[in-house]
Amino acid sequence: MASLRQIRSKIKSVKGTRRIMSAMKLISAVKLRRAQELLLSFRPYSDAFMEITKNLARRCDPERHPLLRRPEQVKRLHIVFMTSDRGLCGSFNSNLIRKLETYLVTDAKKYEEIKFTFRGRRGRDHFSRNKITGVESYTGINERNYKETAEKVASELVSEYVREETDEIILVYNYFRSALTQVMVYERILPIEQWGETKDDSTPIDYLYEPTREAVLKKLLTNYVRVRVERAIEESLTSEHASRMTAMESATSNADDVIKKLTLLANKTRQTMITTELMDIVNGTESLRKGGAD
């Protein structure tokens, strides 16, 4: 059995760890609140943007703009994979990585070429160990600079698609459903899904455009990609904070359990020591008394 001193020093170290965990939990809670506010206020805008673009894709002739191109054969896929830079956030990254790996050996087999863009150190490092490197990777994204990153990523995706170097672009990230649940999603951003495709086959009448069709398409479509990427980054950031908060919360309560158990053990050990010492003393006096009576 460990000595009392060993147990006590262990308790002390667990207490230290617990303090760090609970501090991280508090920090994540604050960050989560801010990120969530940003996300929830951006959602209606991005949803409306997507709806308009999808409607446009259904009504407008695909020849009108390169971003409306619908490749006949989809052979080259570009995956934008969003993880976090740092760990200690529960299953946030590992789930995403595991699912993507499964996807790569199953459904993704039909593609001839798969390219990656990574957001976050975790995903990039994991896949670089497997000899998969991204065309581009972005790290150090936070609530203050994500907009610029979204713009950069989007403009690269757009020019790649326009140059016909890729046939399909999907985003893979954690969707923020609530502080307790985050769901991983695959989203195809290009070619643009046609909204209401299944409802009826007849092509509805095209929009009227002002000032010109070209100007509207250019503005709407390039912004569409940026809005999608920006939204995904926001979802991912918010999910990361939520996930870290939950992870740290359970780590804190686990530490509490460990401390409780160790304290119990320490007390037991102390009690045993006292009992042993008492026995020694009793034995000693007993034998002394016996000696005196002789």
Place this chain on the structure above:
Amino acid sequence: MADIHLQVITPVNLIVDERVDEVVAPGEAGEFGVLPGHVPFITMLAEGELRYKKGAHEKKMIVEGGIAEVRDDKVTVLTDRVILD
């Protein structure tokens, strides 16, 4: 007869989401009005005044560019910033 669904949305806020009678918005090629039964229409917006009527009430706001879509008696205005009257 409030039968146009108007939404005015900025990246940080949902400003208006209600049924109205008539909308007048500052298109880049000139101001345009929307009544029920309007053809599908997409326009870029100039900086200017957006008005809408609901019964006897008329409300105004300034929008700073953006895009507006009209489809199936629904008007969606996406703009970067709105200054409420």
